[in-house]
Amino acid sequence: MTEERSNLKMLQPTDLPTTDNNNSTTVHLSYGKTTMPLHLPPSVTATIIRKKPTPVPKSASSVIHTALDNPIGGPQFTIENVVQSSSTSACILICDITRPVPNHLFLRPMINRLTTSGIDLKNITVLVATGLHRPNLDEELEELVGDPWVTANVAVINNYARNDDDYQNLGVTPTLQVPALVHRVFMQADIKIATGLVEPHFMAGFSGGRKVISPGICHHTTIRTFHSAKFMEDRNATSCNLVSNPLHEAQLEIVALVRAASATATPILALNTILDEHRHLVHATFGEIIDSHLSAVSFVRASAQVFVPRRFPIVVTSAGGYPLDKTYYQTVKGMVTPLDILQPGGTLIICSECSEGMGSEEFIVAQRKLIDLGSSEFLNTLTNKTLADIDEWQTEELVKSINVGRVVLYGPRLDDSAPTGVERCGDLNEALLEAIQAVGGAGGGAGGTSQQESKGNTIHVAVVPEGPYVVPFKKTDTTTTIHTLSQTIQTLSPAVWSSITFKDALSPNYLSSWLKIKKHTPTQDLVQDLEMVIQTITLNNKRTAIKNSLIKSAKSTFKTYQKERSKANNNVEIIAPISATPNSVVSVGLHQLLKPTAQDVLCDLGCGDGRWLIQAALECGCRCIGVDVEEERLQIGRARASALGLEHLVELRNGDIFETDLSECTMVICYLFGESTGKVKRTVLRTLRHGAKVLSVSFQFKQDEGATKENGTREEEESRLELVETLEKDVERKLLLYTWFNPTVQPYM
DSSP: OBOOHHHHTTSOGGGSOEEOTTOOEEEEEEETTEEEEEEEOTTEEEEEOOOOOOOOOSOHHHHHHHHHHSOBTOGGGSHHHHOOTTOOOEEEEEEOTTSOOOHHHHHHHHHHHHHHTTOOGGGEEEEEEOTTSOOOOHHHHHHHHOOHHHHHHSEEEEOOTTOGGGEEEEEEOTTTOOEEEEEHHHHHOSEEEEEEEOOEETTTEEOSTHHHHTTTTBOHHHHHHTTSHHHHTOTTSSTTOOTTOHHHHHHHHHHHHHHHHOSSOOOOEEEEEEEOTTOOEEEEEEEEHHHHHHHHHHHHHHHHEEEESSOEEEEEEEOOSTTGGGSHHHHHHHHHTTGGGEEEEEEEEEEOOOTTOSOOHHHHHHHHHHHHHOHHHHHHTTTTOSSOOTTHHHHHHHHHHHHHSEEEEEOTTSOTTOOOSSEEOSOHHHHHHHHHHHHHHTTSOSSSOHHHHHGGGOEEEEEETTGGGSEEEEOOHHHHHHHHHHHHHTTSOHHHHHHOSOGGGGOHHHHHHHHTTTTOOOOHHHHHHHHHHHHHHHHOOOHHHHHHHHHHHHHHHHHHHHHHHHHHTTTOOOOSOOOOOOHHHHHHIIIIIIOOOTTOEEEEETOTTOHHHHHHHHHHOOEEEEEESOHHHHHHHHHHHHHTTOTTTEEEEESOGGGOOOTTOSEEEEOOOHHHHHHHHHTGGGGSOTTOEEEEESOOOOOOOOEEOTTSOEEOOSSEEEEEEEEOTTOSSOEEEEEEEOTTSOOOO
16 A cells, blocks of 8 residues: 655554554544544555644644734734723634634633733633534533633633524625624624634635634524525535635625624634644634634645545545544535545445434434435525525535445444435445445446556555545646646755745745636646746756746746636736735835835735735725735735725725826835836836835836937936835845836825
């Protein structure tokens, strides 16, 4: 069998695959509070899919304190700085028992910081974000909180989504018209803090952050609306995806409505925890709820999103172990998460303890309806509903699994009559052997790969021990190339790396955003260009050759991206790919170069999610205008601005930057390709007033030599940019500050 060496390094000794006298290999799957042994016979080639290794800090409590002391976005988001003299109450949200969040590590430190800042213990409430799950009471509540001091000193209450009087109606979300009814205790608190676990989620992309508010502490009408088929059948409502994900977008807009309806202007805070396969705390982020969550998502994505080179006729997985596998309802997550690597018609085998049985009565009703009607008719009953029946969305997700292949459940604690809608087995290992025999007997495999499977009598089996906490994807040619490019780059010497001026093009995330892998199929020419870069770097360490081949590849990549995105945005010219500037670069650019004040008007041409503008408005109080054609990025920015109460200062417009009037602006930010800067200078900047500041990220404006006279000589242009300062040392991206000289336009006084 095969398993990546890098993954073996992270495993506990008891979890390492072992070999017995029959040469079969044993892998342990998460199951309840223990593990379930899976015996892989020597006749199969097994791929064990685990999270990428993450170092485990020596002290989990230090991870929490470091996050609280160093919030994303800066020190203004510490609890001590957010609590104002007028603040008298606080509400901390925690996830319910279905999530293994280490509440015992952070609740008391948070509460202590609140009381030290002046909030009385009696005015602090811990609210369990159950959504529509059952409440957590008595001993289970003590287990959930994990610290007797907390339950003894502050109020701990559950969300009851069907108690109408518990909720404040905030209206509907502007884009998708989701009714936003949020728990009054949270709404009335001066200090609002969400806490949770960030992990892949098969509907919302990732858990944690905004999801703890909605659905966590929302009324059933809110929850049932964005669990209706309109949302659930959207192809973007899937694991590890936030772009155009309707659930994520609705959650962001609900956060904005909460912020707008709050009595105080304090930001909503969030603590996001990340665990490894063995439930060790490996990372945490804290700060404003949206930014801190996105930072945690970046960390999780790097570990939990795993690419494999093929699909498999057999996939064996788990429901994630305790507490996630307490019910069959939650087990469905493990059936959906690995579907990208299951061959059509293949077999997915899953083990789950199901110690509490099926789940809610409503879920059981939905399951019986599925069995009675069949998957097609069941889905037809959902399409016209604006309010989904409670918990039927989990059955809707189950249909996705059974429509791909055969699903076999090992759940011995479920009654034989339980309406699972899938096949049941009495022994996990016997189920595997039967599936192997079926593949071999069929000539090798399902999904049209029988010749490949039978070659050399090899049957491929994928094993995902941690279940839905790991999301496997089948590599495409492009993703494989990008990964190889990334790995090759890591071998470059510092001297060679420092010689490359176009570093952005080497970022796997940047390349992925250009290619839009999930939505577009890159041309073969593009793949070949990237492979050429790899070969050049590997075989030829001449700095000039590396740089030239890299730039050629980047330009080719961008042409593909440019064509696709222009078509998607009403043929508006796309002049630069999406690339989010690191917050550290934003801070340096604002405070060391631009230095805006409340009297300035700042414009970002190609603003993306508006992070430059939001930080400038928040920290400097200036008015900000952003222009971009990528509406999905603008929506994220608007939600952030609203969550921070900055709508009166930040305006994010969908439009063509070449048609932007800058006459009221004193400062301009550009992050555009070198070829585009010339056009920006010849068109948009003409409307700028004399003396305005222009900050360019990464690319230098080409100096015009002047217009050509009739006799062939050149004359200097009246309007021009003059380079004032450059920052590149200790900055991830080069920053260039210019002053705009335009004597024909009145300067600002």
